């Protein structure tokens with residue numbers, strides 16, 4: 028279950044709409060006591076990587092996101108210094124549903140090996156996906172849905188989002 032402040036949901040929605048038709052992304056962290064997450068807006072560097080090296084990064088930012096690993100490390104270290112941790116990630120889906128894609132799932136196993144029956148690298152991480160439609164489909168730019176996914180011991184399943192006022 029993800030607990031997130033209503034104005035942070037609004038901030039993420041605004042980022043999704045602003046960066047359309049590129050996916051946007053960010054990191055969620057929590058303090059020592061857990062509770063309501065803290066939102067860290069990140070730059071999606073996928074477009075830059077794709078333009079520099081399309082062979083290694085065949086997808087552009089319309090269908091993929093990449094958080095700068097240096098930025099991710101910094102956010103993680105800051106959260107841990109405060110006794111907390113990175114608790115999840117969010118990204119947007121452009122002109123399609125808010126689902127946990129095969130690519131989204133594959134990326135949760137960077138270090139561990141799924142073939143060996145191991146759990147994802149961080150089995151406690153939550154993944155918030157926000158879907159938006161826009162000009163590219165002739166629609167007005169708008170948020171469609173948000174869904175959160177978590178590892179349930181055998182696969183990724185939808186989990187609740189509690190929006191806190």
Ligand SMILES: [Zn+2]
Pocket residue numbers: 118119120126127128131156
């Ligand atoms: Zn995705």
